[in-house]
Amino acid sequence: MKHDIEKLLQSFDIPDAPPENRRAFMAVVRAQTKVNAQVNANRTSARRAGRRLFVAASAAAVVILGIMLWPRAHEPRREGTTQKTSPTEPAVAAVGTIESEVLTIQRDGQTLELKKGDALRLEDELHPARRSDVRLRDGSFVRIDGGSELILRRPAAGERARLRLSAGRIFLRVSEASGTFAVLAGARVSVVGTAFAVAEHEGVTEVNVIDGKVKLESGGKEIELERGQSGAAAEGAAPETTSTDPNTALLWARDTVRFDDRPIGEVLDWISQNSSYRFNAPPAMRQLHVSVAISDEPLMDIIDAVVLTHGLTRRVEGNDIMISK
Amino acid sequence: MLAAFRFGDAEAMGALYDRHARAVRVYLLGMLGDREEAEDVFQHVMVGFIKQAASLRDNTAVRAYLLASARNRVSNLLRNKNRRDNSLHDYEALSRHRDGQELDPASSAEAEEIRRQLNAALAQLPGEEREVVLLHTHAGLSFGEVAEALGVPKSTAASRYQVGLAKLRELLPHET
Numbered sequence: 001m002k003h004d005i006e007k008l009l010q011s012f013d014i015p016d017a018p019p020e021n022r023r024a025f026m027a028v029v030r031a032q033t034k035v036n037a038q039v040n041a042n043r044t045s046a047r048r049a050g051r052r053l054f055v056a057a058s059a060a061a062v063v064i065l066g067i068m069l070w071p072r073a074h075e076p077r078r079e080g081t082t083q084k085t086s087p088t089e090p091a092v093a094a095v096g097t098i099e100s101e102v103l104t105i106q107r108d109g110q111t112l113e114l115k116k117g118d119a120l121r122l123e124d125e126l127h128p129a130r131r132s133d134v135r136l137r138d139g140s141f142v143r144i145d146g147g148s149e150l151i152l153r154r155p156a157a158g159e160r161a162r163l164r165l166s167a168g169r170i171f172l173r174v175s176e177a178s179g180t181f182a183v184l185a186g187a188r189v190s191v192v193g194t195a196f197a198v199a200e201h202e203g204v205t206e207v208n209v210i211d212g213k214v215k216l217e218s219g220g221k222e223i224e225l226e227r228g229q230s231g232a233a234a235e236g237a238a239p240e241t242t243s244t245d246p247n248t249a250l251l252w253a254r255d256t257v258r259f260d261d262r263p264i265g266e267v268l269d270w271i272s273q274n275s276s277y278r279f280n281a282p283p284a285m286r287q288l289h290v291s292v293a294i295s296d297e298p299l300m301d302i303i304d305a306v307v308l309t310h311g312l313t314r315r316v317e318g319n320d321i322m323i324s325k
Numbered sequence: 326m327l328a329a330f331r332f333g334d335a336e337a338m339g340a341l342y343d344r345h346a347r348a349v350r351v352y353l354l355g356m357l358g359d360r361e362e363a364e365d366v367f368q369h370v371m372v373g374f375i376k377q378a379a380s381l382r383d384n385t386a387v388r389a390y391l392l393a394s395a396r397n398r399v400s401n402l403l404r405n406k407n408r409r410d411n412s413l414h415d416y417e418a419l420s421r422h423r424d425g426q427e428l429d430p431a432s433s434a435e436a437e438e439i440r441r442q443l444n445a446a447l448a449q450l451p452g453e454e455r456e457v458v459l460l461h462t463h464a465g466l467s468f469g470e471v472a473e474a475l476g477v478p479k480s481t482a483a484s485r486y487q488v489g490l491a492k493l494r495e496l497l498p499h500e501t
Contacts, residue, residue: 005490005497008439009493010462010463011423012419012421012422012440013419013420013422014418015421016347016350017350017364022339022342024368025339026335026338026342028371028375029335029375032375032378032379033335245401292380293376293380297376297377298373298394300401301393301394301397304390305380305385308385308386308389309382309384
């Protein structure tokens with residue numbers, strides 16, 4: 001006998017959420033309502049202050065320009081003068097500078113609290129209490145999660161930088177320059193120019209790549225990971241690719257960004273630069289405006305928020321996302 | 326509603342919750358088949374929505390947004406667990422019989438057996454058919470609403486539903 005399958009399905013229940021779920025939801029809503037009110041108030045006052053600042057800045061600019069141009073217009077022309085080099089160029093011994101407000105390091109057995117702009121040296125041990133950023137001399141950017149341990153090692157032959165990650169996780173945007181950029185955790189990770197993350201936890205090294213190619217070496221074997229791929233290696237064991245989505249694994253490293261009434265194209269470009277996704281959207285759709293906040297939400301949620309706002313659809317094929325009407 | 330929330334009306338979000346939470350829960354339980362896991366994802370989806378709500382345009386299709394968010398999280402969860410849609414163990418989306426308290430013990434035992442078989446059959450459906458079947462039968466969404474929520478044409482939603490039902494018929498023991 002054939003079933004009336006619809007009736008049969010409907011005769012069983014999928015229960016509603018318990019009432020405490022709604023109460024918890026409303027508690028979060030009320031908290032967020034206060035945040036929104038504060039943001040709105042700040043924006044209004046920022047707009048007013050911005051208008052006042054613009055008028056003051058315009059007046060100041062006219063005065064300063066006048067002062068600057070006056071002597072030039074009246075002094076004799078000097079031939080053969082050259083531009084001075086920037087005084088902010090890092091000292092020769094520095095291998096990088098701190099971009100966060102504060103960063104705790106160990107140097108020569110002493111604990112130091114360095115500030116934004118301070119130089120880092122070889123063999124400095126970085127122990128950030130919270131997420132911190134460092135810019136290396138070759139232009140590469142390193143974001144270190146709070147509680148991680150990272151040492152700036154002396155590069156070996158053929159390397160331009162070498163980092164030792166003892167614990168925790170880092171995100172790197174490595175500049176394209178000659179020489180290999182090496183990260184030693186339980187396994188060895190090497191790249192030329194790319195964006196990726198390395199995590200070291202209980203002897204397992206995990207790598208998530210959002211751009212470029214990364215080589216993961218361990219136990220005498222190596223694998224190459226490309227955009228959108230992840231891999232892992234237990235200490236001394238051969239590395240393997242894993243099914244981890246790098247865009248999810250990298251949520252901790254994401255900046256909080258807010259786009260207020262900006263073209264979709266601008267939002268998609270930002271996402272593209274900070275994930276493994278590449279977008280294909282017609283120019284007319286890139287011009288449509290959206291407002292969106294990007295924080296620690298999964299990127300696909302943000303993409304959907306952007307797309308659904310204008311009734312567009314998206315199709316995902318690997319790392320490529322096609323946007324259409 | 327979104328505009329009201331932006332202007333400080335928290336109850337507007339309560340109204341959106343009442344209107345759409347059921348569909349999201351049905352979807353999550355249907356896709357994951359595990360109440361605790363579905364509850365966790367549900368909380369994340371709703372909190373994520375609260376965070377984004379002030380930035381969304383007033384004409385945003387909220388149910389479509391919530392279900393898209395739920396789909397993304399389910400897909401991440403399944404991918405990270407290296408699970409496939411057709412390998413759901415201990416799947417249990419359907420719970421009690423709607424008239425459970427009025428059934429006599431024999432009928433009650435029979436209903437429990439049918440429930441077990443239905444859950445086992447649902448677990449074997451591909452995710453894209455299972456989601457349409459449950460959103461239509463248990464969240465009360467029309468095919469047009471399912472289509473909008475899942476970002477597929479209405480005809481696709483309807484045909485997935487029919488294919489899903491046909492497979493369920495085949496998967497269930499015919500004497501039941």
